[in-house]
Amino acid sequence: MSEQKRKRPATKMVPVQTRAIVPDRDADKSPILECHHLGIDFGGLTAVNDFNLMIGRTEIAGLIGPNGAGKTTVFNLLTKVYQPTRGTILLDGEDTSKMTTEQINRAGIARTFQNIRLFNNLSVEDNVKLGLHNHIEYGMWGGVLRLPKYWKEEKHAHESAMELLKIFEMQDLANAKAGSLPYGAQRRLEIVRALATNPSLLLLDEPAAGMNPSETAELMDNIVRIRDLFQIAVMLIEHDMNLVMGICEGICVLNFGQVIAKGTPDEIKSNPVVVEAYLGKKDKKKKKEV
Amino acid sequence: MKNRKLSKASRRAFMTYAAVIAAFVILQSLAAAGAMSSMLKGLLVPICAYVVMAVSLNLTVGVLGELSLGHAGFMSVGAFMGVTTAVALQNAVASKELRLVCALIVGAIFAGIVGFLVGIPVLRLNGDYLAIVTLAFGEIIKSIFNNLYLGIDSHGLHISLLDNKLRMDEGVKPIIGGPMGIGGIQKIANFATGFVLIMICLIVIFNLVNSRAGRAIMAIRDNRIAAESVGIPITKYKMMAFVTSAAMAGAAGALFALNFSTIVANKFDFNTSILVLVFVVLGGLGNMMGSIVAAAALTVLPEALRQFADYRMLVYAIVLIAVMLIRNNPTIRAFTGRLRPGKKGGAKE
Amino acid sequence: MSFLNSLISGISLGSIYAIIALGYTMVYGIAKMLNFAHGDVIMVGAYICFFAVSRFSLPPLVGVLLAVVVCTCLGMTIEKLAYAPLRSAPSLAVLITAIGVSYFLQNAALLLWTPNPKVFPNFFARKVAAADGTVADQTGMAFFDGALRVSYVTLVTIGVCLAIMAVLTIFINNSKLGKAMRAVSEDKDAARLMGINVNTTISATFAIGSGLAAIAGVLLCSAYPTLVPTTGSMPGIKAFTAAVFGGIGSIPGALLGGLMLGVIEILAKAYISTQLSDAVVFGVLIIVLLVKPTGLLGKVVREKV
Numbered sequence: 001m002s003e004q005k006r007k008r009p010a011t012k013m014v015p016v017q018t019r020a021i022v023p024d025r026d027a028d029k030s031p032i033l034e035c036h037h038l039g040i041d042f043g044g045l046t047a048v049n050d051f052n053l054m055i056g057r058t059e060i061a062g063l064i065g066p067n068g069a070g071k072t073t074v075f076n077l078l079t080k081v082y083q084p085t086r087g088t089i090l091l092d093g094e095d096t097s098k099m100t101t102e103q104i105n106r107a108g109i110a111r112t113f114q115n116i117r118l119f120n121n122l123s124v125e126d127n128v129k130l131g132l133h134n135h136i137e138y139g140m141w142g143g144v145l146r147l148p149k150y151w152k153e154e155k156h157a158h159e160s161a162m163e164l165l166k167i168f169e170m171q172d173l174a175n176a177k178a179g180s181l182p183y184g185a186q187r188r189l190e191i192v193r194a195l196a197t198n199p200s201l202l203l204l205d206e207p208a209a210g211m212n213p214s215e216t217a218e219l220m221d222n223i224v225r226i227r228d229l230f231q232i233a234v235m236l237i238e239h240d241m242n243l244v245m246g247i248c249e250g251i252c253v254l255n256f257g258q259v260i261a262k263g264t265p266d267e268i269k270s271n272p273v274v275v276e277a278y279l280g281k282k283d284k285k286k287k288k289e290v
Numbered sequence: 291m292k293n294r295k296l297s298k299a300s301r302r303a304f305m306t307y308a309a310v311i312a313a314f315v316i317l318q319s320l321a322a323a324g325a326m327s328s329m330l331k332g333l334l335v336p337i338c339a340y341v342v343m344a345v346s347l348n349l350t351v352g353v354l355g356e357l358s359l360g361h362a363g364f365m366s367v368g369a370f371m372g373v374t375t376a377v378a379l380q381n382a383v384a385s386k387e388l389r390l391v392c393a394l395i396v397g398a399i400f401a402g403i404v405g406f407l408v409g410i411p412v413l414r415l416n417g418d419y420l421a422i423v424t425l426a427f428g429e430i431i432k433s434i435f436n437n438l439y440l441g442i443d444s445h446g447l448h449i450s451l452l453d454n455k456l457r458m459d460e461g462v463k464p465i466i467g468g469p470m471g472i473g474g475i476q477k478i479a480n481f482a483t484g485f486v487l488i489m490i491c492l493i494v495i496f497n498l499v500n501s502r503a504g505r506a507i508m509a510i511r512d513n514r515i516a517a518e519s520v521g522i523p524i525t526k527y528k529m530m531a532f533v534t535s536a537a538m539a540g541a542a543g544a545l546f547a548l549n550f551s552t553i554v555a556n557k558f559d560f561n562t563s564i565l566v567l568v569f570v571v572l573g574g575l576g577n578m579m580g581s582i583v584a585a586a587a588l589t590v591l592p593e594a595l596r597q598f599a600d601y602r603m604l605v606y607a608i609v610l611i612a613v614m615l616i617r618n619n620p621t622i623r624a625f626t627g628r629l630r631p632g633k634k635g636g637a638k639e
Numbered sequence: 640m641s642f643l644n645s646l647i648s649g650i651s652l653g654s655i656y657a658i659i660a661l662g663y664t665m666v667y668g669i670a671k672m673l674n675f676a677h678g679d680v681i682m683v684g685a686y687i688c689f690f691a692v693s694r695f696s697l698p699p700l701v702g703v704l705l706a707v708v709v710c711t712c713l714g715m716t717i718e719k720l721a722y723a724p725l726r727s728a729p730s731l732a733v734l735i736t737a738i739g740v741s742y743f744l745q746n747a748a749l750l751l752w753t754p755n756p757k758v759f760p761n762f763f764a765r766k767v768a769a770a771d772g773t774v775a776d777q778t779g780m781a782f783f784d785g786a787l788r789v790s791y792v793t794l795v796t797i798g799v800c801l802a803i804m805a806v807l808t809i810f811i812n813n814s815k816l817g818k819a820m821r822a823v824s825e826d827k828d829a830a831r832l833m834g835i836n837v838n839t840t841i842s843a844t845f846a847i848g849s850g851l852a853a854i855a856g857v858l859l860c861s862a863y864p865t866l867v868p869t870t871g872s873m874p875g876i877k878a879f880t881a882a883v884f885g886g887i888g889s890i891p892g893a894l895l896g897g898l899m900l901g902v903i904e905i906l907a908k909a910y911i912s913t914q915l916s917d918a919v920v921f922g923v924l925i926i927v928l929l930v931k932p933t934g935l936l937g938k939v940v941r942e943k944v
Binding site for chain 2: 079081100102105106111118119126131139196197
């Protein structure tokens with residue numbers, strides 16, 4: 001019996017709540033995202049398995065877990081960078097199994113990346129305008145022939161871009177080359193660009209990475225502000241527990257590709273399985289020696 | 291703020307237009323006044339053709355960021371189709387200029403179509419593999435034209451691959467004669483038309499780059515995965531750049547061919563593709579003005595070096611290597627970097 | 640029977656392409672650059688051997704050895720002068736420099752050795768006395784009453800190719816330098832941190848590639864005796880295509896790619912059309928790359944998102 005126990009992975013499986021942690025204000029609206037039994041295998045390795053989640057329409061949700069747990073893989077599954085091996089994703093009730101990454105964005109999911117992916121040779125404003133790309137209404141010939149629509153839409157785009165940059169107080173950096181910005185500004189630009197695509201669900205992958213406490217506090221305010229202004233849902237991957245516990249309304253914990261806990265911040269904080277996943281098992285032997 | 295930003299990109303465009311117009315005016319006056327050597331006079335049309343080849347390749351390599359090693363293939367398509375059109379219209383249309391314009395348009399259209407067909411498989415690949423496939427297509431196009439026989443008579447169009455018996459009316463010779471290419475071409479290309487072609491291509495490229503589509507193309511170059519994540523259809527914009535580039539190369543090919551009495555498919559081979567690539571890299575990726583200067587200078591240079599007779603190509607090769615070494619030497623790059631404090635402002639590098 | 644003749648011919652040509660492709664693939668794997676001048680090093684090797692044997696009447700083996708030595712030095716010199724300074728430059732810049740070196744070699748050859756074609760001697764002909772007392776050259780063996788002809792050149796070419804592949808594979812997998820080469824091709828900086836002299840390793844790679852090029856040049860001109868300064872150009876392009884076809888950076892890939900390319904080319908010449916054979920060869924390449932985008936034996940590198 002004890003040998004069998006030693007062979008099992010470090011975390012135990014506990015039955016997770018199937019009820020979504022949806023904020024009361026959204027209880028009467030349908031969830032913006034539903035994942036049912038989502039999973040992906042890479043050759044012999046199962047990176048994510050039996051992932052179930054529901055996110056409320058204006059919920060700020062957190063996805064946490066130790067490094068290598070599969071959190072970014074979940075993001076990649078949601079945005080179809082990887083095609084799921086099994087399971088379904090419903091975005092606003094619509095099955096996304098046949099969609100490509102571009103189509104997913106048009107359907108309403110935008111994301112930022114763990115390793116910043118900006119268009120480094122283009123200006124800050126151009127980066128934001130690329131987020132606005134699908135909302136600018138003129139085609140190739142409109143641009144080449146400089147038809148009236150070009151001038152009207154470009155002016156529009158410029159104004160929208162500046163408004164979006166103002167949220168993060170970056171309007172003065174509009175003409176700077178994106179690749180020349182300091183690290184924190186680059187992270188914020190990525191968020192602005194994602195917002196520009198007018199999503200209903202915003203996925204942020206470690207938005208506070210490399211930020212000091214005051215920058216993190218500012219980011220927390222901004223994320224809540226964005227949610228209130230645009231009435232969208234946000235899911236973020238983070239390691240900074242202050243941020244996660246501070247603004248997330250529902251948290252999902254991953255380890256080894258499986259969901260090990262779901263709940264409100266208070267529930268998660270006191271969940272022994274989660275503690276064990278992050279800190280490791282308490283060694284009973286050592287306790288005896290002391 | 292908007293006006294300042296718009297004019298930075300526009301300023302570069304207008305400076306390029308101004309430089310080209312000035313060059314045209316100066317060269318045309320010199321030629322008309324008889325103050326130009328016959329060598330240079332003979333090079334005016336080829337320079338225009340190479341300039342258009344270079345700026346069009348710059349659209350694929352510099353703006354889209356994909357290495358194309360088969361650009362001469364599109365030039366070839368434009369050349370053969372354009373000249374065929376000019377020959378076919380010889381009796382129907384009296385005006386030389388009109389025949390030339392028709393040839394350029396037909397050349398561009400056919401090259402654009404070929405660009406589209408080639409793009410379908412090519413643009414799904416990335417990096418070195420894309421480059422190899424463009425090289426392969428260039429060779430295939432050359433091989434096909436080397437074996438193509440085409441003629442026009444009272445019954446219409448006769449085309450055949452490999453078979454040199456076209457069964458046409460008595461006394462009517464084929465236009466394209468397989469490895470013999472096209473002979474007896476009337477040299478109707480002129481510098482003014484070349485200049486207009488350059489201007490049209492520059493305007494299309496600058497307007498394209500400074501618009502929504504251009505941003506999308508450059509986004510694909512800078513970070514394809516990020517571009518996908520903001521909903522940009524990758525294949526559509528890759529194709530847009532590629533086909534536009536091919537069509538312009540086709541027009542350039544037609545212009546080039548109508549400056550010679552004979553053209554053969556082997557003239558548009560891998561070496562020509564490489565030649566144009568050298569223009570683009572030397573002039574700076576994405577820098578249209580640079581491509582123009584490089585194309586013009588490097589077309590004139592071998593002729594100007596004629597006095598060195600046998601050694602001139604050797605000198606050309608040494609100059610090329612030297613320029614690349616100097617440009618990319620880290621010490622020199624640091625030096626020029628310090629000369630431009632405004633450009634490198636951030637903490638990134 | 641003619642199919643067999645063509646097949647053997649194709650394998651022979653393919654062996655030459657494979658040896659050339661080895662040079663491209665090894666250099667690409669280690670220095671991540673396309674050495675456009677490789678095809679012209681082949682040409683230089685052929686010329687050196689030609690002059691050694693024809694002008695100075697040296698024995699063929701000495702001629703080949705001389706060619707290998709000269710080409711090895713040439714390859715290392717080119718690397719030191721033209722490529723090493725650009726190691727941190729964008730790959731397009733190195734590509735253009737390589738093109739410059741290629742032009743340089745071709746034009747230097749034009750100046751030194753004139754564009755007049757040279758006829759490469761056949762090293763593999765035996766003098767055989769015929770029944771009427773005359774002495775003739777026997778250049779190969781015949782089977783099935785002359786229906787199947789295999790020339791000595793073909794046999795030697797295929798044999799040399801297989802030998803080179805075997806020796807190289809053993810070398811790469813078992814020797815210290817081979818291990819260093821594999822390390823540098825995986826991660827240059829990590830290799831440097833492990834104490835591997837990256838510069839020496841890269842020089843050695845160019846040396847081996849160029850030495851092999853000399854051998855390829857001799858074999859190429861033994862099979863196709865016309866030698867001009869542009870002789871190496873087209874085989875160079877085709878071999879480079881073969882290297883990509885088989886999976887760039889992979890040594891067995893170079894062998895497979897080279898052999899397949901040679902066979903397809905000869906079979907296309909025999910059964911479809913001599914003039915369109917190039918189109919067929921490149922067409923097959925395109926189809927293969929569409930199905931297997933990283934080449935037949937290439938590694939699929941997953942991009943991390």
